[in-house]
Amino acid sequence: MSRPAVLADSVSVSFRPYLDRKPTMRRTLATFRHREPHLVDAVKDVSFEVRPGEAFGIIGRNGAGKSTLLRVLAGTIKPDAGKIVINGKTSTLLQLGLGFNPQLSGRRNVYLGALAGGLRKAEIDDLFDGIVEYAELEEAIDRPLKTYSTGMFSRLAFSVGMALHPDILLLDEILSVGDESFRDKSMESMQSLLDRAGTIVFVSHSLASVADFCDRAMWMERGQVREIGASGDVVELYKADVKTEQQSKGKRTG
Amino acid sequence: MTSLTAVGRTRARALRLGIYMGDLWHRREFAWFLAMGNLKARNASTVLGLFWWVLNPLLLGMVYYVVFNFIFSSGRDIAYLLSGMFVFHFSAQSMTGGANSILQNSKLLSNLRFPRLVLPIANLIESTVGFMASLLVLYAIAVPSGSVHSLRYLPLLLIVLPIHVLFNLGLSSFTARLSVPFRDINNITPYVTRLWLYLSPVIWPLAFVEGLSPTGQFMFQLNPLYWIIAAYRSAFFGVDFQMAAIGWSALSAAIIGTIGIGLFIKYENKIVRHL
Numbered sequence: 001m002s003r004p005a006v007l008a009d010s011v012s013v014s015f016r017p018y019l020d021r022k023p024t025m026r027r028t029l030a031t032f033r034h035r036e037p038h039l040v041d042a043v044k045d046v047s048f049e050v051r052p053g054e055a056f057g058i059i060g061r062n063g064a065g066k067s068t069l070l071r072v073l074a075g076t077i078k079p080d081a082g083k084i085v086i087n088g089k090t091s092t093l094l095q096l097g098l099g100f101n102p103q104l105s106g107r108r109n110v111y112l113g114a115l116a117g118g119l120r121k122a123e124i125d126d127l128f129d130g131i132v133e134y135a136e137l138e139e140a141i142d143r144p145l146k147t148y149s150t151g152m153f154s155r156l157a158f159s160v161g162m163a164l165h166p167d168i169l170l171l172d173e174i175l176s177v178g179d180e181s182f183r184d185k186s187m188e189s190m191q192s193l194l195d196r197a198g199t200i201v202f203v204s205h206s207l208a209s210v211a212d213f214c215d216r217a218m219w220m221e222r223g224q225v226r227e228i229g230a231s232g233d234v235v236e237l238y239k240a241d242v243k244t245e246q247q248s249k250g251k252r253t254g
Numbered sequence: 255m256t257s258l259t260a261v262g263r264t265r266a267r268a269l270r271l272g273i274y275m276g277d278l279w280h281r282r283e284f285a286w287f288l289a290m291g292n293l294k295a296r297n298a299s300t301v302l303g304l305f306w307w308v309l310n311p312l313l314l315g316m317v318y319y320v321v322f323n324f325i326f327s328s329g330r331d332i333a334y335l336l337s338g339m340f341v342f343h344f345s346a347q348s349m350t351g352g353a354n355s356i357l358q359n360s361k362l363l364s365n366l367r368f369p370r371l372v373l374p375i376a377n378l379i380e381s382t383v384g385f386m387a388s389l390l391v392l393y394a395i396a397v398p399s400g401s402v403h404s405l406r407y408l409p410l411l412l413i414v415l416p417i418h419v420l421f422n423l424g425l426s427s428f429t430a431r432l433s434v435p436f437r438d439i440n441n442i443t444p445y446v447t448r449l450w451l452y453l454s455p456v457i458w459p460l461a462f463v464e465g466l467s468p469t470g471q472f473m474f475q476l477n478p479l480y481w482i483i484a485a486y487r488s489a490f491f492g493v494d495f496q497m498a499a500i501g502w503s504a505l506s507a508a509i510i511g512t513i514g515i516g517l518f519i520k521y522e523n524k525i526v527r528h529l
Contacts, residue, residue, distance in 0.1 A: 015527065071364060071365070071526065074365060074366070074367060075367040076363065076364055076365060076366065076367050076526045077364075077526050077527055078523050092365050092366060095361055095365050098361060098362055098365055098366055099288075099362055099366075101291050101292070101295050103294070103295035104291055104294060104295055108287075108291060108294070111287055112287055112288070112291055115281075115283055115284040115287050115288075116284060116362060116366055116368070117366065118281075118368070120280075120283060121283045121287075
């Protein structure tokens with residue numbers, strides 16, 4: 001057995017809603033008067049592991065803690081309890097175009113995005129032509145980013161994200177990048193990442209793409225793990241649950 | 255036993271700090287590109303671009319010049335006034351910029367891991383470029399008006415500028431740290447900086463403090479900018495300087511720099527949770 005690419009062991013993240021949510025001077029003064037003792041668990045006692053070469057999907061309703069969990073994996077939030085082990089270089093495509101500045105040219109944004117992702121300038125110099133070619137933006141690379149269409153923007157951002165050459169790719173809702181042909185190309189790149197024993201952790205509301213693309217999936221509910229298993233099975237269970245919920249709602253209103 | 259663990263803890267802390275500084279150094283190109291990108295974007299999006307950085311303190315200096323010379327008819331040297339104004343503006347700008355560097359980059363912060371000090375540093379690089387540009391304007395005004403006695407102390411800039419930059423990094427890390435629990439901080443800073451402006455030797459001459467009682471003098475001289483501005487003026491205009499000005503500037507920059515940066519680094523793991 002090889003060691004897991006991602007290991008989460010009883011990870012919990014809790015927020016104090018008053019102090020941790022957009023505090024302002026007024027609210028801080030308010031908390032001095034009546035302290036808010038209760039904690040909200042965004043992620044509670046979550047354990048799972050992802051093996052190299054595996055695509056792992058995370059599904060669940062809004063507010064189930066999926067994005068918080070991805071941020072824990074990305075290392076930007078430290079869990080309050082539990083342990084995270086990451087073996088390899090992670091790259092996040094949690095949000096497309098991180099570090100991009102719409103006023104600047106596509107060229108400059110390639111550098112900004114890749115530097116933000118942790119590459120050195122010399123490395124980007126070498127990768128630059130490949131990034132632009134992959135994004136199919138040779139013509140437009142010196143135009144300001146704000147003149148790009150949504151598809152062009154996503155292509156460039158995705159291309160920069162893949163150029164970071166991650167071992168572990170964290171994705172949030174972005175499998176639908178660009179037009180049909182670019183989507184095929186991006187799927188191919190992700191498949192080749194898996195083939196070279198890379199790992200993908202993928203959060204999505206698109207159940208079909210989770211069932212298709214992922215090997216295993218995890219269903220989160222109110223910060224906790226509800227099911228982990230083969231992606232098709234977990235998606236079916238989740239669908240059934242959503243359906244019963246809708247039916248009971250329908251009964252109440254009807 | 256206890257002292258042993260204390261030593262261990264100190265050593266671990268020093269090690270962590272060393273790793274942090276290494277990471278920061280590794281990310282220097284990122285800070286530089288962020289700063290240059292912002293400068294470029296600013297130049298692209300407003301007609302005068304970087305010139306606003308120069309123009310704001312320039313116009314404010316002009317206002318005070320008019321107020322003192324034409325309303326109170328107590329003569330002020332325009333170059334003297336502007337030199338203080340530019341130096342002061344650099345520090346004031348670092349305070350608002352430090353807070354903005356965190357508040358305006360919340361997406362970057364919540365999704366990517368990097369030493370957070372990169373953001374206040376990028377902002378400082380931007381301000382430093384603006385400050386250097388304003389020095390050209392200062393000379394363009396000071397030389398024709400005959401305020402520059404000699405350039406013999408100009409090399410002093412090589413000492414004063416780094417001291418000032420360190421001082422400003424301390425200030426901007428401090429406001430960056432505060433901006434997370436108090437995201438409305440930039441509503442307060444203009445009043446703090448305005449008060450500080452009046453307490454600094456920008457619009458009043460140093461002779462004003464020299465006429466005060468020793469306690470009064472001491473109170474004014476606690477202000478690090480008092481010494482920093484004095485040292486700059488020696489460098490700009492070639493007037494004699496006190497070694498004390500350099501010494502106190504360096505000392506206060508070291509203190510404010512360490513406190514500001516230290517508080518920021520200590521807190522930075524929690525930034526994303528609180529944003």
